[in-house]
Amino acid sequence: MRFFARRSPLAGDAFVPGFGMTRHSSVESRDSGFERASPASGLLRVIFMVLLVFAGVAHAQAIEPMPFANHAQELRFQQLTRQLRCPMCQNETLADSNAPIARDLRNQIFKLMQQGRSDQEIKHYLVARYSDYILYDPPVKPGTWLLWFGPLLILLGGAGVVLVAIRKRKREGIATTTVDDSVDNGEDW
Numbered sequence: 001m002r003f004f005a006r007r008s009p010l011a012g013d014a015f016v017p018g019f020g021m022t023r024h025s026s027v028e029s030r031d032s033g034f035e036r037a038s039p040a041s042g043l044l045r046v047i048f049m050v051l052l053v054f055a056g057v058a059h060a061q062a063i064e065p066m067p068f069a070n071h072a073q074e075l076r077f078q079q080l081t082r083q084l085r086c087p088m089c090q091n092e093t094l095a096d097s098n099a100p101i102a103r104d105l106r107n108q109i110f111k112l113m114q115q116g117r118s119d120q121e122i123k124h125y126l127v128a129r130y131s132d133y134i135l136y137d138p139p140v141k142p143g144t145w146l147l148w149f150g151p152l153l154i155l156l157g158g159a160g161v162v163l164v165a166i167r168k169r170k171r172e173g174i175a176t177t178t179v180d181d182s183v184d185n186g187e188d189w
Helices: 039-059 071-082 100-114 119-130 142-172
Strands: none
Touching: 071 100, 071 119, 100 119
């Protein structure tokens, strides 16, 4: 009978019965019961480790550096990208997102800054393309009233429901139980 057990590529050369060894039921190998795995498994282990290293490097994405004219321009760029939302990620700024659209928008903002446009002009340009959604602080206008005042309306509606319930109880004459009313009169529950 011959079986092949799986061996971890990170196990090294430790002799662990059942991992990377082959078991023979023949008489001549009965003393140890196991023999070393083939040299090809060492090569596979090295290939596996190299692939893991390159997979990690390929997955790591850094925000590409941009050639700013001075430190003030870099700070302006960082502040502007923190005020704008990534259209793909929804709850991340353009500065924090690694999405391809965020990378493209950062490059577009950099180009517009190089052309001498102001922050307001850059925001208007992006709002024209992506609507007010791209702004983290949308303006108060009829299209965004529900966004701005919706939580307040829900809070006021909840307070109104509580007040109506309290007044209804008082009208029906349901009194609240006090300590004197709950005196034990000898009756069991």
